[in-house]
Amino acid sequence: MSVTAPQGFEAAGVSAGLKSTGKPDVAVIVNRGPRDTAAAVFTSNRAQANPIMWSKQAISDGSARAIVLNSGGANCFTGSFGFQTTHQTAERAAELLGIGAIDVLVCSTGLIGTGDETFRTRVLDGTERAIAALAADGGERAAAAIMTTDTVPKTAVRARDGWTIGGIAKGAGMLAPGLATMLVVLTTDADLTPEAADAQLRAATRTTFDRLDSDGAMSTNDQVTLLASGASGIVPEPDAFGEELQALCLDLAAQLMRDAEGASHDIRIEVVGAASEDDAVVVGRSVARNNLFKTAIFGNDPNWGRVLAAIGTTDAEFDPYDVDVTINGVRVCTQGGPDRPRDEVDLAPRDTHVLIDLRVGPDAATIMTNDLTHAYVHENSAYSS
Structure with a gap:
C-alpha cells in the first residue's frame, strides 16, 4: 500500500488527460492527522519549476496536510501563468479538503516549457477527481499516476516498534542529485516534530537519493517530501527511525536506478x-x-x-x-x-x-x-x- 501503509493517510491516482496514453497522471496524498508535520528537500538547480517555488513557501512552517502531484507536464518555464496554475491547484485541493492552501504542496513532472489553459483545466479537474477517489488503499494508484518514462511504479514500506514508513517515487532519466532526486513522497504515522522530520529526512537523502547519479542531468522539479501523521501515537527512538527511513530511501533509490532509461547495468x-x-x-x-x-x-x-x-x-x-x-x-x-x-x-x-x-x-x-x-x-x- 506504500504511502497509505502508515495510519492516517489516504491517496488516489486518476487520469486527467495530461498523458496521451490515457494512463493515470494526477495523484493526491492526504494526511488526516492528528499531526500535520512535514519536511522536504528540493533540487539545488537554479532553474526551478513553479511547484518547487510554491512548495518551498508552503512547507516553511514545517507543516502540510496534502500533496498534489501531476505527471505529463513539468510546469517549468511557463511564467506567471504557470505559477498561477500551481497556486490554483493548491487552492482547489484546499477548498475540497477544508484546509488552507498553504497546507497543500504541489509537484509536477514531465516536459519543460509547455503549459496552457488545457493543461491547467486538466490538472484542476484531476485534482478534484483524485480527492473524490481518496482511499486508505490508494497508494499504488498514486504511485502509478506520477510515472513518466518509468516502466514500473516504485514503492516501499518499512515497519518497526509500532510505527510504519511508506514511500513512492518516480524517475527514470534526469537522475542527478541536489539534495533530492526525482519526485518522492514518504509518509509515516510516527509522531515527529518538524525539527525531527527535517533532520531525519536530510540525513536519509544525503546517503541515498543524493548518491544516485544516473546521467549527470539535474532536474528542475526534484522534491522529496516526508509527511508525518502521528496516528500511531508513538514518538520513535531517533536512531531507530533514522535507520528505517534510510533503508526505505535506499530501497527506492535502487528501484530508480534499476528503471533508468535504457540501462542494461x-x-x-x-x-x-x-x-x-x-x-x-x-x-x-x-x-x-x-x-x-x-x-x-x-x-x-x-x-x-x-x-x-x-x-x-x-x-x-x-x-x-x-x-x-x-x-x-x-x-x-x-x-x-x-x-x-x-x-x-x-x-x-x-x-x-x-x-x-x-x-x-x-x-x-x-x-x-x-x-x-x-x-x-x-x-x-x-x-x-
Whole structure:
C-alpha cells in the first residue's frame, strides 16, 4: 500500500488527460492527522519549476496536510501563468479538503516549457477527481499516476516498534542529485516534530537519493517530501527511525536506478580508503558521470583505465599511481598498474560492482549509476516529440 501503509493517510491516482496514453497522471496524498508535520528537500538547480517555488513557501512552517502531484507536464518555464496554475491547484485541493492552501504542496513532472489553459483545466479537474477517489488503499494508484518514462511504479514500506514508513517515487532519466532526486513522497504515522522530520529526512537523502547519479542531468522539479501523521501515537527512538527511513530511501533509490532509461547495468561505485567522505563522493561521482566508463560497461569491457582517468580529474586527496580498482570481484588494477587479466571479469550480469581503493584514509562512500546505452540516447532524442 506504500504511502497509505502508515495510519492516517489516504491517496488516489486518476487520469486527467495530461498523458496521451490515457494512463493515470494526477495523484493526491492526504494526511488526516492528528499531526500535520512535514519536511522536504528540493533540487539545488537554479532553474526551478513553479511547484518547487510554491512548495518551498508552503512547507516553511514545517507543516502540510496534502500533496498534489501531476505527471505529463513539468510546469517549468511557463511564467506567471504557470505559477498561477500551481497556486490554483493548491487552492482547489484546499477548498475540497477544508484546509488552507498553504497546507497543500504541489509537484509536477514531465516536459519543460509547455503549459496552457488545457493543461491547467486538466490538472484542476484531476485534482478534484483524485480527492473524490481518496482511499486508505490508494497508494499504488498514486504511485502509478506520477510515472513518466518509468516502466514500473516504485514503492516501499518499512515497519518497526509500532510505527510504519511508506514511500513512492518516480524517475527514470534526469537522475542527478541536489539534495533530492526525482519526485518522492514518504509518509509515516510516527509522531515527529518538524525539527525531527527535517533532520531525519536530510540525513536519509544525503546517503541515498543524493548518491544516485544516473546521467549527470539535474532536474528542475526534484522534491522529496516526508509527511508525518502521528496516528500511531508513538514518538520513535531517533536512531531507530533514522535507520528505517534510510533503508526505505535506499530501497527506492535502487528501484530508480534499476528503471533508468535504457540501462542494461546497475552499477555501484564503492570508494574506500578516502581521506574524507566528501573525497569519496567526489571520486565516485566522477566515474558515474564519465561517458567513456559508462559506455565501456555497456559493452561489457572492464576498462579500468577509464576509471583512473576519471578520478584523476578531481581534487580529492590520493596518488593516482597508488590506487586499486576491482570490478565484480576481480582486482584489475593495483597501485596504478595492471593486476589480474581483464578477461577474468564477468560483466554479463546486470548488477555491477566497482571498488576503488584510494589508500589514503578511513572514509568511504558509494555512488549508484548505470551504463550509457543506445536505448538511453534514443529515448531522450525523441522525448518531446
